[in-house]
Each structure stands twice: as C-alpha cells, then as structure tokens.
Amino acid sequence: MTPDIKPLVAGNWKMNGTRDWLSEITTVAGSLDADLRETMDTLICPPATLIYLAAAAVQDTGLTIGAQDCHMAQSGAHTGDISAAMLADAAATHVIVGHSERRTDHGETSDTVKQKAEAVHEQGLIAIVCVGETKQERDEGRTLDVIKDQLAHSVPDNSTSANTVIAYEPVWAIGTGVTPTVSDVEEAHAFMRRLLEDRFAGEGALMKLLYGGSVKPSNASELMAVRNVDGALVGGASLKAADFLAICESYRS
Numbered sequence: 001m002t003p004d005i006k007p008l009v010a011g012n013w014k015m016n017g018t019r020d021w022l023s024e025i026t027t028v029a030g031s032l033d034a035d036l037r038e039t040m041d042t043l044i045c046p047p048a049t050l051i052y053l054a055a056a057a058v059q060d061t062g063l064t065i066g067a068q069d070c071h072m073a074q075s076g077a078h079t080g081d082i083s084a085a086m087l088a089d090a091a092a093t094h095v096i097v098g099h100s101e102r103r104t105d106h107g108e109t110s111d112t113v114k115q116k117a118e119a120v121h122e123q124g125l126i127a128i129v130c131v132g133e134t135k136q137e138r139d140e141g142r143t144l145d146v147i148k149d150q151l152a153h154s155v156p157d158n159s160t161s162a163n164t165v166i167a168y169e170p171v172w173a174i175g176t177g178v179t180p181t182v183s184d185v186e187e188a189h190a191f192m193r194r195l196l197e198d199r200f201a202g203e204g205a206l207m208k209l210l211y212g213g214s215v216k217p218s219n220a221s222e223l224m225a226v227r228n229v230d231g232a233l234v235g236g237a238s239l240k241a242a243d244f245l246a247i248c249e250s251y252r253s
C-alpha cells in the first residue's frame with residue numbers, strides 16, 4: 001500500500017464469459033458495502049461483448065467496467081478491432097494495454113502499447129499499462145532492466161495519476177499459481193515508483209501500482225500489504241464473485 005493512494009482491485013476476465021456470467025459481476029457490485037467502496041476502487045474487465053451490458057448493470061454501485069485492449073486509432077479500416085472511442089461509448093472506465101498475452105500473442109511492442117495508452121487517454125479513460133519479465137529474463141537477472149525498458153517505452157509522456165495505472169505482472173507468475181517472494185515484489189514496485197517519480201514527479205508518486213500474477217484469496221493479504229503495491233490485477237480468481245470479493249476484503253481496514 002502507499003499512503004494517499006486509493007487501491008484498485010481489478011479483474012481481467014481474459015477470453016472468458018458469456019451473458020450468463022453477468023451474475024458474477026452483479027453479485028460483486030451488490031456486495032460492495034459503503035466501507036469497501038470508501039476503501040478501494042473496484043473494476044472488472046470482461047470480454048468486449050459484455051462491456052456495455054455489464055456497465056449498465058453496475059451503474060452507481062462502485063464497481064466499474066473496463067476493457068482488455070483497444071486499437072491505437074479511434075476509427076477506420078481495422079477489421080475486428082475495437083477503439084477506445086467505442087469503449088468509452090460502451091461506458092468502460094479503464095482499458096488494459098500491453099498485457100503480456102497481447103505482447104506475446106499479437107506481437108505488440110512497447111511502442112504500440114504507448115500508442116494504445118495515448119488513444120485511451122484521448123477518450124478520457126484510464127490506461128492500465130502492464131509490464132513484466134519472462135522467466136528467462138528473470139533467470140538472466142534482467143528483471144529490473146525489462147521493467148525499466150517497458151515503462152520507458154510503454155507509458156505516454158502525458159501520463160498522470162488520474163489517467164494511468166501501472167500493473168507489474170511477471171509473465172511466469174500469470175496463471176501458474178507461482179508468485180514472486182514478497183521481497184521481490186517489493187523491490188520491483190519500489191524500482192517502478194522511483195522511475196515514475198523521476199519522470200512524472202508528484203504524479204509518479206501518486207500513480208497506482210498493481211501487482212498481478214496468481215493473486216488469490218489465500219495470498220492477497222500478504223501481497224497487498226507490500227509497500228508500493230496499490231492493488232491487484234487479478235485473472236483467474238476474478239471469474240468467481242466470491243473469490244474476487246475475498247481479494248477485495250484483504251484491503252478492508
């Protein structure tokens with residue numbers, strides 16, 4: 001946690017979920033009491049097909065709905081793509097950009113990610129910019145170099161604590177049940193905080209830094225208590241309302 005930063009617990013449903021899953025989202029929304037809403041921000045990013053319906057279903061509950069990706073252009077001849085303008089129109093509040101699955105599956109570079117984040121900002125939405133090293137990069141002792149390079153090239157110059165969230169997701173921890181040690185997470189997040197403060201001064205000090213990678217109800221308290229960890233980006237455990245809510249509970253004061 002960081003004093004003066006309201007944590008964010010964000011769920012990324014990835015390519016999972018049809019309309020009959022919306023009850024998981026409405027259950028989360030209906031369970032956010034005043035204390036939880038005061039303590040943290042909550043967000044679920046379902047597949048694009050569900051954004052509009054989910055956003056309509058959770059209006060004024062404290063839970064907001066985001067997207068998992070967007071194109072860098074706002075419109076045009078890009079078959080199959082979705083723009084930040086369309087996501088804003090569907091009432092998304094956040095857009096994840098640069099997730100390692102996009103970087104790997106779709107060859108997205110940090111430069112592409114930055115352009116996507118800029119497109120998100122143009123629409124007045126919040127970009128969740130993901131960074132993180134592979135197992136090989138970690139084994140080669142390059143974790144901090146990779147984070148530094150990805151942050152430098154993926155995060156737009158106009159970023160502020162209001163329009164940008166950073167998510168540190170070690171690729172080898174995603175969906176594996178394996179997490180870094182608390183001291184490894186602390187080191188990575190302290191390093192990111194220093195880099196962001198150097199570049200964005202006071203705004204860098206206030207940007208939310210999420211940890212992602214096998215966050216579950218059983219390890220959330222330990223991970224969320226780490227200095228400079230201002231929330232979580234949760235994959236598998238966000239699919240069930242009970243698990244997602246249990247992770248949110250780890251922030252209850």
Ligand SMILES: O=C[C@H](O)COP(=O)(O)O
Pocket residue numbers: 012099169173174175176177212213214215233234235236237
């Ligand atoms: O965006 C979420 C992350 O990729 C983490 O996924 P996971 O919680 O299933 O490991």
